[in-house]
Amino acid sequence: xxxxxxxxxxxxxxxxxxxxxxxxxxxxxxxxxxxxxxxxxxxxxxxxxxxxxxxxxxxxxxxxxxxxxxxxxxxxxxxxxxxxxxxxxxxxxxxxxxxxxxxxxxxxxxxxxxxxxxxxxxxxxxxxxxxxxxxxxxxxxxxxxxxxxxxxxxxxxxxxxxxxxxxxxxxxxxxxxxxxxxxxxxxxxxxxxxxxxxxxxxxxxxxxxxxxxxxxxxxxxxxxxxxxxxxxxxxxxxxxxxxxx
Amino acid sequence: xxxxxxxxxxxxxxxxxxxxxxxxxxxxxxxxxxxxxxxxxxxxxxxxxxxxxxxxxxxxxxxxxxxxxxxxxxxxxxxxxxxxxxxxxxxxxxxxxxxxxxxxxxxxxxxxxxxxxxxxxxxxxxxxxxxxxxxxxxxxxxxxxxxxxxxxxxxxxxxxxxxxxxxxxxxxxxxxxxxxxxxxxxxxxxxxxxxxxxxxxxxxxxxxxxxxxxxxxxxxxxxxxxxxxxxxxxxxxxxxxxxxxxxxxxxxxxxxxxxxxxxxxxxxx
Numbered sequence: 367x368x369x370x371x372x373x374x375x376x377x378x379x380x381x382x383x384x385x386x387x388x389x390x391x392x393x394x395x396x397x398x399x400x401x402x403x404x405x406x407x408x409x410x411x412x413x414x415x416x417x418x419x420x421x422x423x424x425x426x427x428x429x430x431x432x433x434x435x436x437x438x439x440x441x442x443x444x445x446x447x448x449x450x451x452x453x454x455x456x457x458x459x460x461x462x463x464x465x466x467x468x469x470x471x472x473x474x475x476x477x478x479x480x481x482x483x484x485x486x487x488x489x490x491x492x493x494x495x496x497x498x499x500x501x502x503x504x505x506x507x508x509x510x511x512x513x514x515x516x517x518x519x520x521x522x523x524x525x526x527x528x529x530x531x532x533x534x535x536x537x538x539x540x541x542x543x544x545x546x547x548x549x550x551x552x553x554x555x556x557x558x559x560x561x562x563x564x565x566x567x568x569x570x571x572x573x574x575x576x577x578x579x580x581x582x583x584x585x586x587x588x589x590x591x592x593x594x595x596x597x598x599x600x601x602x603x604x605x606x607x608x609x610x611x
Numbered sequence: 612x613x614x615x616x617x618x619x620x621x622x623x624x625x626x627x628x629x630x631x632x633x634x635x636x637x638x639x640x641x642x643x644x645x646x647x648x649x650x651x652x653x654x655x656x657x658x659x660x661x662x663x664x665x666x667x668x669x670x671x672x673x674x675x676x677x678x679x680x681x682x683x684x685x686x687x688x689x690x691x692x693x694x695x696x697x698x699x700x701x702x703x704x705x706x707x708x709x710x711x712x713x714x715x716x717x718x719x720x721x722x723x724x725x726x727x728x729x730x731x732x733x734x735x736x737x738x739x740x741x742x743x744x745x746x747x748x749x750x751x752x753x754x755x756x757x758x759x760x761x762x763x764x765x766x767x768x769x770x771x772x773x774x775x776x777x778x779x780x781x782x783x784x785x786x787x788x789x790x791x792x793x794x795x796x797x798x799x800x801x802x803x804x805x806x807x808x809x810x811x812x813x814x815x816x817x818x819x820x821x822x823x824x825x826x827x828x829x830x831x832x833x834x835x836x837x838x839x840x841x842x843x844x845x846x847x848x849x850x851x852x853x854x855x856x857x858x859x860x861x862x863x864x865x866x867x868x869x870x871x872x873x874x875x876x877x878x879x880x
Contacts, residue, residue, distance in 0.1 A: 379869075413872040416707035420867045438615075438709040446707060454625075454699035461628045468621035469708040511704075 367394050368427075369443075369518045369551035370415070375424035377410055377575075384410040386575035388424070392519070392551035397541070399562045399583060400555045402572035403603035408555050411572070412448070412523055415553070417441055429518040442470060447512040448523035452504050455497020459488055459507050462496055463514060470515035482510040485540060501528040509537060513544060520544070520552045526561060538565045559595040571598070573606035614717065618710050622718020623725060626692045630726070636691075640726050641733035644680045648734050651676040652742035670748045670830045672800065675823060677734045677744070679799045682760040682819060683790045684730040688723025689768025690775075690786055697780050702874040706866075712859050719772070720765055727764070749826060752835040756822045759843045763818040766850035767793070773858040776865060780874075798823045818847040 370392040377385040385407040392398050400408050413419035415426060417433055417440070426433040431440035453462045460479060467475040483489040486506040491499060496507055505528050512520060522541070526534035542565065545552055556562050562569060563583045571579040579586060579602070583595055592598040630636045655668040662668060696705055705715070738744035746753055771786035778785070796810055797819035803811055814820040821843030825835030865871045 409872075410869075413869065416703070416872075418703060418706050418866060418871045419869045420863075438711060441707065441709040444707075448703070451703040452700075453704060454695075454701050456633070456695075456699060457625070457628055461625075465621050465625045465628070466704070466708065468617050468624070469705075469710050471615065471617055471709070 368392065369394055369429050370553065371425075371427040372411075372415075373425045373427075375411070375414060375426065376422045377407075377414060377419065378422045384575050385414070385421075388572075388575070388577060390570055390577060390580070392553060394518070394551055395545055395548045396568065397545055397552040397554055397566050399566035399569040400553055400572065401557075401562065401569055401599060401602075402578075403599075406572040407575040408572055409523065410575075412446070412521055412553070412555065415519075415521055416444070416446055442515065443518040444521065445470065445512040445515055445517040445519075446521035446523070447505070447508040447525050448521075449505070449525070449527045450523070451508070453496050453507055453511060456495060458493050458495050459483070459499075460492050462507065463511060466511050467514050472515050478514060482513060486510045487536075502530060502533055505529055506533070506537070509540075516544075516549070518550055520550055522552060522554045524556055525554070526556070526558070534561070541565070559599055563595050569595075571602045573602050578602060578606055614711075614714055615709075618708075618714045619717040619721060622692065622710075622715060623721035626695065626722040627725070629695060640684075640729050644684065644730045644734050645737055647676060647680050648673070648737045648742070652738065655742065669742060669744050671827065673738055673742055673744050674746070674748070674826060674830070675799050677738055678756060678760055678822065678826070679790075679794065679819075680734060681727060681731050681757070682764045684727040685723050685761050685764025686768040686771065686790060688726040689719045689765060690771045690783075691726070692719045692722035693768075693772040693775070694783060697775060697783070697874075700874065702871050706862075706871050712862055713855075716769060716855060716858060719768070723765065723768060727761075749829050750834075752825060752829060752840065755835075755840050755844065756826060759818050759822050759840065759847050762844070762847035762851055766847065766854040769851070769854035769858050773854070773861045776858070776870075777861045793817060793819070796820070802827060816846070818843040818850065821846075 368391045372391070373389050375385055375388040376383070388411060400411065402408050410419065414421050417437055428440040429443040431443065433440040457465065463479045463482065464475060467479065472478055483492060486509065488503070488506055488510060491503060496504055499507065505525065509525060512522070526537055529537060538561065541552060544550060554566060566583050569581065569583045569586065570577045579590070581589065587593060587595050587598045590598055592601060630640070651673050655672045658668040658672070696702055735746065749756065767789055771789060774785055775782045796813045797817050798806070798814065803814050803820055803824060806814060821839045825840055828835055
């Protein structure tokens with residue numbers, strides 16, 4: 367079943383079109399990588415999926431709820447972590463998780479927080495203010511927050527950007543386990559092509575606000591005559607026209 | 612739209628966490644109002660020594676200062692809770708959650724009720740026990756005075772939040788002086804008849820004017836005109852409604868232009 371259905375999504379700022387007729391779906395149990403060079407429209411897309419940016423046209427349906435008309439119900443089934451949206455540094459880890467858990471109306475919140483603190487190795491920072499944690503620890507808190515409500519759709523914008531390789535691997539494993547339950551789908555942006563190949567079931571390459579390529583990250587480079595996903599990425603960034611279908 | 616009390620309570624709880632863990636947030640809630648009461652308390656004591664016998668400045672000046680400080684605290688209670696999200700660049704996390712605008716505003720109001728109640732209690736204790744102010748002087752009208760000032764404080768607080776949301780974090784400097792800009796028009800310390808006629812026109816549109824005129828009428832042995840207080844109350848409710856509409860419009864515009872997302876991203880751009 368589909369957890370995210372994006373149809374003909376468009377965002378224009380005056381004469382500039384940031385996202386141009388974007389359509390894709392994410393199924394339960396699927397991790398989809400949203401890739402593309404800076405300015406391709408990835409963050410604009412994610413902001414529209416989060417309901418903080420109004421599309422100029424098109425529709426977004428999250429777990430069967432239309433984001434435009436059933437905003438709260440749709441966002442109850444969503445959560446996100448982004449490197450540019452850290453949790454308030456003046457609250458402790460537990461306070462942050464309790465605050466956001468209440469916003470997402472998580473039932474059995476205390477037990478859920480305890481479980482996430484254990485899962486992400488944060489129990490010893492329970493009463494530490496987030497602002498004094500290392501960037502890697504802050505990222506783990508953000509990901510714990512993103513999983514508070516066991517969302518049907520998890521949006522992760524460069525979730526491992528500030529993590530050391532060992533911690534990044536643990537985070538990827540935790541997210542894979544979460545998705546393996548078959549209840550959730552993930553949209554994952556990253557500039558780390560090794561990570562994308564490792565974790566994503568499918569990738570969408572964006573350029574100029576459109577999806578240029580859609581496929582399996584392990585076979586897509588060969589399909590386009592490239593040796594690796596990184597090489598394909600560079601081609602998308604520099605010569606997108608050469609790949610247009 | 613159904614309001615979800617748990618989300619509203621979360622906003623107030625967040626404020627409680629912040630205040631509880633920070634002397635710099637806790638102290639201003641009662642420190643500045645205490646200084647104000649002490650200062651005006653001594654001024655009224657001095658004025659009582661030079662005034663005609665039988666007339667007390669305590670209910671006239673100190674009572675007015677107390678009520679005005681309460682109004683200011685209510686307004687700042689709303690804006691401070693909002694500024695916490697501005698300062699911690701938390702808009703993206705907050706507004707990407709299921710929290711609705713009415714729930715968010717109700718949370719700011721709840722935060723303000725808690726913080727302004729602390730300030731009011733401190734002021735009442737100081738003014739009563741140190742300077743002999745009896746709020747019973749104002750009789751049953753006191754509850755109405757407090758209510759009108761509270762509602763108008765909430766309205767101006769929400770307008771301040773809308774300004775900062777629309778114009779950016781630096782616009783908070785427009786918000787701090789709002790009470791000082793309003794005070795000359797509402798006659799905190801003097802009758803409205805003292806003002807030039809054009810200022811009196813503005814005064815009639817401001818709910819606190821009716822409160823302070825009513826307080827003066829009681830102190831001078833009369834009573835607060837019920838229709839004036841009703842008008843002040845109705846105006847205050849109208850202002851709150853208008854402020855909520857303004858905030859909702861500014862928010863809608865911010866979502867349309869992407870300002871909400873940029874508010875968070877400013878620090879990394």
